[in-house]
Amino acid sequence: MERPFPTVAVVGLGTMGAGVAVAVARSGRRVIGIEADQASAARALARIEEATAHAVERERFTPEARSALLALISVGHDLQAAAGADLVIEEVPEQLELKRRIFADLDRICPPATVLATGTTALSVTRIAAATARPERVLGVHFFNPVHSMRLVEVVRTVLTSPQAAEDVAALARELDKEPVAAGDRAGFIVNGLLFAYLNQAAAMFESRYATREDIDAAMRLGCGLPMGPLALLDLIGIDTARTVLEAMYEQSKDRLHAPAPILGQLAAAGLLGRKSGRGFYTYEAPGSSKVVAGPAAGLAGRVAGREVRSVGVCGSGTMATGIAEVLAKAGYPVLLAARSQEKADRAKAQLAKSLERSVAKGRLTAEQRDAALALTTPTGQYADLAEADLVVEAVAEDLEVKRELFATLDKICKPGAVLATTTSSLPVISCATATSRPQDVIGMHFFNPAPAMKLVEVVSTVLTAEDVTSTVLELCGKARKHAVECGDRAGFIVNALLFPYLNDAVRMLQEHYATVDDIDTAMKLGCGYPMGPFELLDVVGLDVSLTIEQVLHQEFREPGLAAAPLLEHLVAAGCLGRKSGRGFRDHARR
Numbered sequence: 001m002e003r004p005f006p007t008v009a010v011v012g013l014g015t016m017g018a019g020v021a022v023a024v025a026r027s028g029r030r031v032i033g034i035e036a037d038q039a040s041a042a043r044a045l046a047r048i049e050e051a052t053a054h055a056v057e058r059e060r061f062t063p064e065a066r067s068a069l070l071a072l073i074s075v076g077h078d079l080q081a082a083a084g085a086d087l088v089i090e091e092v093p094e095q096l097e098l099k100r101r102i103f104a105d106l107d108r109i110c111p112p113a114t115v116l117a118t119g120t121t122a123l124s125v126t127r128i129a130a131a132t133a134r135p136e137r138v139l140g141v142h143f144f145n146p147v148h149s150m151r152l153v154e155v156v157r158t159v160l161t162s163p164q165a166a167e168d169v170a171a172l173a174r175e176l177d178k179e180p181v182a183a184g185d186r187a188g189f190i191v192n193g194l195l196f197a198y199l200n201q202a203a204a205m206f207e208s209r210y211a212t213r214e215d216i217d218a219a220m221r222l223g224c225g226l227p228m229g230p231l232a233l234l235d236l237i238g239i240d241t242a243r244t245v246l247e248a249m250y251e252q253s254k255d256r257l258h259a260p261a262p263i264l265g266q267l268a269a270a271g272l273l274g275r276k277s278g279r280g281f282y283t284y285e286a287p288g289s290s291k292v293v294a295g296p297a298a299g300l301a302g303r304v305a306g307r308e309v310r311s312v313g314v315c316g317s318g319t320m321a322t323g324i325a326e327v328l329a330k331a332g333y334p335v336l337l338a339a340r341s342q343e344k345a346d347r348a349k350a351q352l353a354k355s356l357e358r359s360v361a362k363g364r365l366t367a368e369q370r371d372a373a374l375a376l377t378t379p380t381g382q383y384a385d386l387a388e389a390d391l392v393v394e395a396v397a398e399d400l401e402v403k404r405e406l407f408a409t410l411d412k413i414c415k416p417g418a419v420l421a422t423t424t425s426s427l428p429v430i431s432c433a434t435a436t437s438r439p440q441d442v443i444g445m446h447f448f449n450p451a452p453a454m455k456l457v458e459v460v461s462t463v464l465t466a467e468d469v470t471s472t473v474l475e476l477c478g479k480a481r482k483h484a485v486e487c488g489d490r491a492g493f494i495v496n497a498l499l500f501p502y503l504n505d506a507v508r509m510l511q512e513h514y515a516t517v518d519d520i521d522t523a524m525k526l527g528c529g530y531p532m533g534p535f536e537l538l539d540v541v542g543l544d545v546s547l548t549i550e551q552v553l554h555q556e557f558r559e560p561g562l563a564a565a566p567l568l569e570h571l572v573a574a575g576c577l578g579r580k581s582g583r584g585f586r587d588h589a590r591r
């Protein structure tokens, strides 16, 4: 195929337009840059020169390549110049009337074959296309900021866009070394559609004082491996921009989960727009700075002292119990690993030994540390041995009756004042607590899998948990070098309550044939820097486990938008459970 679009006009050379102009010129194409007036054109040219000089300093390209590139870009302020382009990319401010006016003008100026693309984030491409007499040659091309390093491009087709125009623009994107994904015309497209609903829930979670901003952000970074916490990201994006995107999403979906959280409105009205104004959810050193000014002291400062913990018990013999025992033994605590039989306990200790061995092989642990941790771990088939433990963590089956029975047993066995913790991920901690005669000593310690590697622990206090019990667990996490975040006893705690609705939204997007599994995964990885796309993650977590968590969340909050997507239910019913069954959203057996 011929190289698509030898000459490209870029209208509006601000943050995005300047980046797009440089990216297109780098592919050897002629770029006609068009700004609003002479002064803006001069500023735009200076911006492009500065950005490319910076790229040379960073050794992203040579001085010669820069000169050649600059020679390909002309910058003016007469829209008529677009007549010479094969493709026009519009990157003016996010205002519908402005964009529609420009498209109407471009439609008059450009020959009929010219393709017109809008860079809009949240406006309707269809409404912009309707300002022209060539809607079949109008589409959205959504680059990400900063254009030079973000590889994703969403190519947005309306119901009228010709497949050829979309394919040509995707081919151009590939030539710019970008990864195009196909999306339909819906507010937010793929990435923002999934991202902003999640950011909005995080804002609402903060607003309801369920957890602190630091804890919400740390939970999502450490629990999901996200590059940034949601509140810090909202500050980076800009609170006003986030509201605009959410308003547009709500207008189309009428889903309450898209209605901007009231706190976003308050911050915006107060001029606290995030980093750019020096304050949003966090306070920054200066407007535009990324350096956060420390907030009120968090963690253990100002708390009551915890109880003394000299020895611990771990109940269970599965993955989590073994991992938690390893964490605590490595932190220097004598650990009783208690299972339903001596044999099960011995097997769990053998697993623990294997894991320690792997750490030694990888150079993460010395042979002495391995031996010390092993010497501290005693397997037992008798829960009665837990009588002297100062703290017991339970990691048995995720079944309320099983857990309640175990807590009743621990209540009889453990000494007064012992802290009793559950590592449940979706059952109410309070229901474990009320199975004992000492609910004030019961708390949640939600570890993540694999426990030795994952830094995060959600510390879940119920309405009855004693303050010094919370302190005890926070201190223990500190000694075990885990990052503790605090939250209340409600479904999903922090991480799952924010993660699973997002995964569910992705399933719904797929179910509605809005985008493909591969495109959605690619979009989230490249557009947000996520370590895995939603479908990769669902297949790893297990579709049955995911469905249960989504049902628990829906049951708790009764939010219609949280109802599990029927496609997920169907896959589970069909036995497609993800990697463990060989097939989930992808077929793993055939790979």
Ligand SMILES: NC(=O)c1ccc[n+]([C@@H]2O[C@H](COP(=O)([O-])OP(=O)(O)OC[C@H]3O[C@@H](n4cnc5c(N)ncnc54)[C@H](O)[C@@H]3O)[C@@H](O)[C@H]2O)c1
Pocket (backbone or CB within 6 Å): 011, 012, 013, 014, 015, 016, 017, 034, 035, 036, 040, 044, 090, 091, 092, 093, 094, 095, 102, 119, 120, 121, 122, 142, 143, 144, 145
């Ligand atoms: N900034 C981001 O992170 C980001 C990311 C993806 C998409 N977008 C979208 O890209 C588009 C551009 O956003 P931006 O952040 O680059 O905005 P910006 O404000 O940085 O730049 C807009 C530019 O358009 C120029 N302009 C205004 N009226 C014009 C006219 N009539 N003719 C020609 N030029 C005109 C302005 O002088 C300015 O230089 C928006 O639709 C935005 O939603 C932004």
